Amino acid sequence: MKAIALISGGLDSMLAARVIKDLGIEVIGLHFDICFGRHRKRLLGLVEEPIHWVEDSLSIELRTVDIAEAFLDVLKKPKHGYGANMNPCIDCKILMLKKSREIMQDLGASFVITGEVLGQRPMSQHRDALMRIERESGLEGLLLRPLSAKLLPLTTPEVLGWVDRAQLLKISGRSRKDQKELIGRYNIKDYPNAAGGCLLTDPGFSKRLQDLIARNALTLENIELLKVGRYLKISEDSRLIVGRDEKENGFLAGIAKDSDFLFMPAGVMGPLALGRGNFNEALIKLACRITCRYCDLNNSISADIIYKKKNGKEESLNVTPAGEDEIDRFRL
Ligand code: SF4
Numbered sequence: 001m002k003a004i005a006l007i008s009g010g011l012d013s014m015l016a017a018r019v020i021k022d023l024g025i026e027v028i029g030l031h032f033d034i035c036f037g038r039h040r041k042r043l044l045g046l047v048e049e050p051i052h053w054v055e056d057s058l059s060i061e062l063r064t065v066d067i068a069e070a071f072l073d074v075l076k077k078p079k080h081g082y083g084a085n086m087n088p089c090i091d092c093k094i095l096m097l098k099k100s101r102e103i104m105q106d107l108g109a110s111f112v113i114t115g116e117v118l119g120q121r122p123m124s125q126h127r128d129a130l131m132r133i134e135r136e137s138g139l140e141g142l143l144l145r146p147l148s149a150k151l152l153p154l155t156t157p158e159v160l161g162w163v164d165r166a167q168l169l170k171i172s173g174r175s176r177k178d179q180k181e182l183i184g185r186y187n188i189k190d191y192p193n194a195a196g197g198c199l200l201t202d203p204g205f206s207k208r209l210q211d212l213i214a215r216n217a218l219t220l221e222n223i224e225l226l227k228v229g230r231y232l233k234i235s236e237d238s239r240l241i242v243g244r245d246e247k248e249n250g251f252l253a254g255i256a257k258d259s260d261f262l263f264m265p266a267g268v269m270g271p272l273a274l275g276r277g278n279f280n281e282a283l284i285k286l287a288c289r290i291t292c293r294y295c296d297l298n299n300s301i302s303a304d305i306i307y308k309k310k311n312g313k314e315e316s317l318n319v320t321p322a323g324e325d326e327i328d329r330f331r332l
Helices: 011-021 050-058 068-076 089-107 127-136 177-185 203-214 220-225 246-255 281-293 324-328
Strands: 002-006 026-033 061-066 111-113 230-235 238-242 261-266 273-277 303-309 315-319
Touching: 002 011, 002 089, 011 026, 011 050, 011 111, 011 177, 026 050, 026 089, 050 061, 061 089, 068 089, 068 203, 068 220, 089 111, 089 127, 203 220, 220 246, 220 273, 230 281, 238 281, 246 261, 246 273, 261 281, 273 281, 281 303, 281 315, 281 324
Parallel strands: 002 026, 002 111, 026 061
Antiparallel strands: 230 238, 238 273, 261 273, 261 303, 303 315
């Protein structure tokens, strides 16, 4: 008997997989990458990908499935709407489970498990939402939520005796008490932080994302720019992202497109800034002044700022720094 487990990188999905694995069922983990779990620290290589040590800790085969492009369509117009921020959780789960159903068939697995807990999240984990997700993903009867199974209708794996219902759990609500007990029971020494979740639940990130959607500019390349640095809207169709440290400067230089502008100081320490969109002379000067604001001017009142298209010819302007009030107006 084989089952597919959705592994988010959080504790609940890890525990759900462990419960089923301990019943002697082969569990294959699927981690769906929608591109909103890759936080700044992970993008910059400052922390280990949590998904790797989930794999080590569970000792299961884990596959990462990139569904970022398909998810963008969901994100633009989710059938079931957004949560408190730009998180379309119900549609997101339906998409992941539809993909799981296809993969389940390819791998010869018999059912799918998730770490969902009844009543834990207001949007997607109340009873009606759980039932709707199951129905619309086409997994009716074949979706088992081991952590809350005893509080939910019987599933095919339980009815047919593939899984002993008595071994499943009845966790509900937002308290983590039961999960902590399970951590002790399974002697799990290290586990992911529940708060490390999805960027779509972050209000500041959601605001920047709404700006992309409103401009019909929701692409994976533009989304990466929302994740690092100071994000400034310097005109209706121009954005300037200013690196805050060496890692961010390197990241921005690495993801710049040929049509992007790069701004950096000459002769003094300072950031790299990436300009995307339409830049006329006035905006180039403004971008240079903003870059200058974050330079170490060593008591000087101005600095030379080099600017160029990614692979283009370098030019430079000597500018004084933009003021803090002026920059504040551009922040998103
Ligand atoms: S928080 Fe919601 S939108 Fe984000 S990954 Fe989870 S289900 Fe998907």
